[in-house]
Amino acid sequence: MTDALQAMKALIEEINHHNYLYYTLDQPGIADADYDKLYDKLVAMERETGIVLPDSPTGRVGDQLLKGFDEHKHRARLWSLDKAQNHEDLTAWHTRAAKLVNDYNTRNPENPLPPLSFVVELKFDGLTLNLTYEHGRLVQAATRGNGVVGEGILAQVKTIKSVPLTIPYTDGVIEVQGEGIMNLSVLEAYNQTAAEPLKNARNAAAGALRNLNPKVTAERKLNAYFYNIGYTDGLTFADHREMVEFLRENRFRISPFVRYFDSIEEVAQELDAVVSMRNTFDFLIDGLVVKVSDMRTREALGYTDKFPRWAVAFKFEAEEAITTLQSVSWEVGRTGKITPVAKVEPVDIAGVTVQNCTLNNIGDIERKNLKHALGSQVYIRRSNDVIPEILGKVTEEQDGEEIVFPEQCPSCGSPLELKGAHLFCLNRLECRPQLIGRITHFASRDAMDIETFSIMTAEQLYQELGVRDPADLYGLTFDDLIKLERFGEKKANNLLAAFEKSKQCDLASFLFALGIPNTGKTTTKVLADHYRSLDKLMEATAEELVLLQDIGDIVADSIVSFFRDPVMQRSIERLLQAGVNPVSEEAPVIMNAENPFFGKTIVLTGTLSSMSRDEAAKKLEALGAKITGSVSKKTDIVVAGESAGSKLTKAQQLGIRIIDDEQELLQLLNG
Structure with missing residues (x-):
C-alpha cells in the first residue's frame, strides 16, 4: 500500500503542475494524450486503493481563476466527463448504466425507465x-x-x-x-x-x-x-x-x-x-x-x-514521437517528495512544442530501462492536457549515460529516504521548497482563499521576511511589506486585508489548508461536518475516525499523527492566537417524523425574496428533505416562488402539494 500511495502522490503533483500551466497560464507543457494517460493511471490507482489523496485532480472538476476577470458562480455545476479509451471501457460504462436502470425499474415497476438509447x-x-x-x-x-x-x-x-x-x-x-x-x-x-x-x-x-x-x-x-x-x-x-x-x-x-x-x-x-x-x-x-x-x-x-453516470467521453489515441533525452533534474514538492523531470530535445506534437517530460519516480526510470538513457533516443507520448510521458528507450541497449539518483536533497542537502519508488527529504522544518509549498497551499483558493497571494509572494516572504510557517503570515505588518520590491501601498494594504479576511473561515477549508497527509477536500468536509469543532477533532482517536465515511486505517492514522505532532500543534496554536477562527456550519436540526419536511421529496422553483434557492435547499435538507430538480409523481411538495414556470404547472396537474406563500414556508422551516 505504501508504494501505491507514493506513486499516487508523484502522479498528483505532476498532473496539478500541468493543470496550472494549461488552465491558468494557457501555456500547456505537454500533449493531450499524455495527460489522459497520467489521469487514467491515477483514477485506476485510487479505485484500487480506495484512497483519494490531498490535491488529487480527480476531486475536482476543475482549476484556479485568473485575476483580472470577475468571478461568476454558475447556477448549475459544469461537470467533467469520465473517459473511455477503447471498446472495453465503453462496454463497462454501458454495463454499469444498464444495471442501474434495471435496479431502478425493479424498485419502480409502475413507472419504469425506457430501454437505453x-x-x-x-x-x-x-x-x-x-x-x-x-x-x-x-x-x-x-x-x-x-x-x-x-x-x-x-x-x-x-x-x-x-x-x-x-x-x-x-x-x-x-x-x-x-x-x-x-x-x-x-x-x-x-x-x-x-x-x-x-x-x-x-x-x-x-x-x-x-x-x-x-x-x-x-x-x-x-x-x-x-x-x-x-x-x-x-x-x-x-x-x-x-x-x-x-x-x-x-x-x-x-x-x-x-x-x-x-x-x-x-x-x-x-x-x-x-x-x-x-x-x-x-x-x-x-x-x-x-x-x-x-x-x-x-x-x-x-x-x-466527479462525473455524470449517464455520459462518457471516448478519447482518441495518444500521439507519440521520438526525441533525445538530454538531462534529468530533481524537484522537491511540499510533501518532501523528490520528482525527476526530464528535459528532451524539443519536438513538435500536434502543434505543441514539447521540451519537458515526466519520469514519475526512480522506480519508473528503472522499470522503463531508462537508467542509462541520457543522450539516447526515447519514445514520448502526449495526450490531452498533461505533461508528456517518456514511454521508454527506442533501443534495448544501454548506450547512454547513467541517470544518477541523488542521495541528498537538491535544495537543502539533507539525506534522502527511499519510500517505495520515491525519494523523500525529511527536513520539513528547513527545506525551502517544502516550506514555500506549504505556505502556498495554505493560502490557495480551496484552502484559506487569501486573495492576491501567489507562489511568487510566498517565495518573496520566505526570502526577505523569514516566513517559514503559515502562522507567520498573520504577524506581518505594513512596514514589513512596503519595503519589499514590487510592493506599493495598495498592494501591501490589499494583502494585509486579505490576511484579515481569511481569519473568518469555515472549519473544512481550514483543515484542508493545514495539509493533513492523505486527506483532501472531501475528507476534511467529512471531518468538519462530524466533529464541528477543531478541539474535538484534535482529540479524536483512530478507532473513532475509521467509523466515518470513506476514512480507512491509513487516513485515520495520518490524521491522528498529524494532530499529535508537536510542530503542527504549535503552528495551529499560533494560528488561533493570531485570530484565525475556523467555525463549522450550523449543526442540522434534529430530524424527526413530526417535522413536516422529514422524508419528503421537494422541488424548488421560482425566486424567493428572503433567501436564495440554495439556502432554502440547505435548510430543507437539514430537516430531512430530499431536494430534486424535476417534478414527478414521486414529488411530495413543490415550493414555488415568484416567476415559477412549468414545474409549478406540472405540480398542479399532478395534484402535488404546493407551498407558494413564502411566509408559510418560513414558519414551517422555523418549526
Missing part, C-alpha cells in the same frame, strides 16, 4: 463556454473555471458572431453550454498575415477568450457550437433530441455531427467511423461524447462526486 456528439477541443440568458437576453458568459465558479468573459464572447445576443425564449433563465473554437481555415488565414503566427487553434481560441482586450478576441474571428442546457428555472425536455431542437430553434449553432442510436453496438461502430474521419473537420476534436438520450433516465442515473 444514446446520442453521440463531437468533443470539441476549444474553451468551454457557459452563457446565461435572462428573459431572452444574453446577460453573462463565463468560462468553466472549477465547475462551480468561472470567469466572466461577456465582452469577449459578444465578439463571436455565432453567439446570439437575444433568443426567442423569454420565459425565464437558462444557462447554455458550448465550446468556443477557432476554425482551422480561419487559423490558416490568420497566420498568413500575423506578425506572430499562432501554433494551434485550441490555444488561439483560449487565449483570445481570456484576453482582457476584447479587440484581440474579435481579431481571431472565433466560432462557437452549443450542445447542452445546464440550468433552467422552468423548461423540461423529454430527451436530448428535444433539447437540441430547442437550441436550434433559439438560434444557437449546433454541432454538425449529432447521431442517435438504440444500441451500444451501433454506438461502437459509429465511434470507429468517426475516428477515421477526425481530420476532415474544419476544427479540432479530441474525441467523442456518448450520452444517454432520455432525460428521466439521466436523472435516475445521477452523478458520482
